[in-house]
Amino acid sequence: MCDQTFLAIVFGPCDKCSNEKPLRAVYIKSEQLSYCSLCVEMMATEGLHENETLASLKNEAESLKGKLEEERAKLHDVELHQVAERVEALGQFVMKTRRTLKGHGNKVLCMDWCKDKRRIVSSSQDGKVIVWDSFTTNKEHAVTMPCTWVMACAYAPSGCAIACGGLDNKCSVYPLTFDKNENMAAKKKSVAMHTNYLSACSFTNSDMQILTASGDGTCALWDVESGQLLQSFHGHGADVLCLDLAPSETGNTFVSGGCDKKAMVWDMRSGQCIQSFETHDSDINSVRYYPSGDAFASGSDDATCRLYDLRADREVAIYSKESIIFGASSVDFSLSGRLLFAGYNDYTINVWDVLKGSRVSILFGHENRVSTLRVSPDGTAFCSGSWDHTLRIWA
């Protein structure tokens, strides 16, 4: 189910320049043609055709937006929580802090789990990036970045490297070594280069490629070894704050959320935006795919979390309460997708029943806003990082 892409990327001769390239569908005078991305760019920058003015293009855009809304509304026959009425309600949850990881000197901004379900990398405002063993709470590695506000960190799938970045506008990869004599900072490799702060980064299925999101409004895919830009994704109108890769092995899509209130789904091979959703009222701080890959959740400064289904192409659930007025900074699903954990700026973590739309539990413990939250790869626990300088593991 998860390797279903909605735009079949055709590879073949372009209708205009006849080169063999990945093609995009383009509509010219109601006729569908297949152009390569270079020809699309050239066509877009050509002068106005007859009967075309800037105003008419704008009108066309408006009418298409209206049509899009209509098409989406046609298929809205039922609400998710109505379909979920027949599902059993969940029992009471007892989730407690099982481990507290102390050691950061300042606000924890980001964390990620290693695939071995045990190690955690976390980054903080003071520039420190620490790798922890979550079972024993020991620190295994520590590196000091040359910049402050390290807003993004990620663990490589092999467990042999970490990537991090922030106000330095770069994403750097550090190979992890257990050799006491080796200085981790010496082996640092700068991979990504943006023109504004790095807000999120993630390795793709291998150690060889990294996807980054930046305050400059773009996302980019980089090759780790050479530092080369493989693909860039333009479309957000403001800072991109978060991204998440589709869970499938063969998946080639990712979702990003930004300060323009939009969540956009991208095809990694062509660089094209496949779908976009604009129903939030404020910045989207966090996006996470549903485990099946057919939907994703977003947490926003408007104090709501929303679930968007990719195949129905619309928002299908809103998780909000009148009593929650602080923004959600981070969201993640449990292994089955039944629970949505969301960390808020009011120091709490709310646990939502994804299908029924109701809140199942509220977790207290942090002494400042929760900035990051991830469920472990095997689903046995989740870890939250906060501005109170600690990380907590809940199970």
Next chain:
Amino acid sequence: MVMLLHVKGTTSLQASQVSGTPAKAVLENKMKELTSNSTTSISQARKAVEQLKMEAYMDRMKVSKAAADLLAYCDAHIGEDPLIIPVPASENPFREKKLFCTIL
């Protein structure tokens, strides 16, 4: 007439079929538009229109079917979810009470 040659094939045919004055007005508008540095906004507007067209013509499914699929996935995997169906404390590395000390 020289200026008409720079315009794309189809439009030049249409322009010549129309009487002289409207074609000239259209050309004048085009020159004005080009010189007023709006090529970037034209290309942006075009790209936005293309993007919207693509999104509007996308294949969608009904919410009822999509919701049913989400439910089905949940049902299938809920048994393996350690946060919902708690596994015995001995198997959950975070819940067990084992202390990690060694006696020296």
